[in-house]
Amino acid sequence: MILELDQGNTRGKWRLLRVAPAGVSQVVTRGAFAPGPWWSAEHLPDAWFQHRPTRVRCGNVAGAQVAQQIATRLQQEFAVPVAFARVSPECAGVTCAYQEIGRLGVDRWLAVLAAFARDSSPALVVDCGSAVTLDLLGDGGRHLGGYIVPGLGLMRRALYADTDAVKVDAVFSRGMPLVPGMNTEQAVNHGLPLMVLGAVEMAQRELLRQLQSVSGTEAAAPRLLVTGGDGAFIASLRQTPNHSVVEVVDELVMDGLAYADLAEI
Template sequence: MNILELDQGNTRAKWRLIDTSAQVADPVVLARGAFAPGPWWEAGVMPPAWGEFSPQRVRVANVAGAAVERSIQSRVQQLLGVQAEFARVARECGGVRCAYQDESRLGVDRWLAVLAAFRRRPAPALVVDCGSAVTLDMLGGEGGHLGGYIVPGLGLMRRALYSDTDAVKVAPPDSPPASLDPGCSTQDAVDRGLLVMVLGAVERVYDDLAHRCALSGYANPRLLFCGGDGEMLAPLCDRPGEWAEDLVMEGLALTNP
């Protein structure tokens, strides 16, 4: 079966088409892509791969609110003739127990990423999703979601500096900084400073989780990065981590099997 999976964030959306007919743990990815920021569902045409592979199901992770959910549902029905299936946070799923007292308040993207991390290996992990906001979720060894943290993403912090200061108005860099050494220009100081802020949070939380693991007899936790800025941040982190591009979409197979 061909399945279209959508990860709708606050700023942009990405998608992949998978083939699950082989009945193996990891599906075959047939095609993937991302939409420019904005209401992609208002575009006149769909990505050619959607027509080429004719998905029989559509699974969606949406954090952009009810109005966007309705728009996606309508557009998917119009384009593909199927009902989109939206992931929801549950008290427990895939061996993971939600830490939130009111699970409906947890972002579904965070939940899906944690589920996928535990499915990959049922062991402690810190899951860092680097999008409009950076979320850090702690996962215990027995499938207990331990809660997490939310901080502004790189773009959000840059825009705050630009709008609320007079002299610190710098554009995003064309490429990641080659160094995290102290900047000797305003541009370098901002570019590197934002990274140091996010990485400092990641490393602090990782060390806290590693300490908890040691007290409980577990090995050091894994560190998984996903989200738009995750690929850039992972190799800059002083703790051993990995870039898991599809982590949120992998979780859809658990909430919407």
């Protein structure tokens, strides 16, 4: 039984996998924590004790101190070490574009590894969380770098903090039309996802430009994989009759743990 953790800046998600003798993994149960230090809570999820993990692997972007606290708590509860994913120059057929690999968020790396493992063709990998990250994956598993922009929540909080009259509640629904707002509420609630979609569109154009520059011929539209807490919402807003098919993969980061370099602390 393997416990997998995806510890983000805001919250953590988890799932328990049962690995069959043939190596096929089956998700037994999954869950998510409320924002905050779950590793300090009096009680951990009951499922962890019902299906006691014999291995733990984790993708953590919340810093070294959080990693140490997670490792200590799980060692105390289950007497198993925690293996943390790390970014490496090359892994599972993917080469990292960053010159300083330690500066690339491990969640981005895991999502790219999982995207390549699903299909080795080029892709744009978009993680819509506290920040929105967009990573370009070219031919042959070449990571081509990426972009980081504020997520929907961060953009809204910036408007709250730095404006007087633009303080509105979030009113989002999947598939909502992003027509120009006829009042401040609409202007904000349509404008924020429009910003994210604009970043996605420009990143797709850049990936396609690079693919065509290398091949010298017209390239097929790359795949678009979307994950993260706001991923399904953002994906529902795209109209893509002449663009790449959108794949929403809720646990893309955790999927990447199976392919990553792991190290205990």
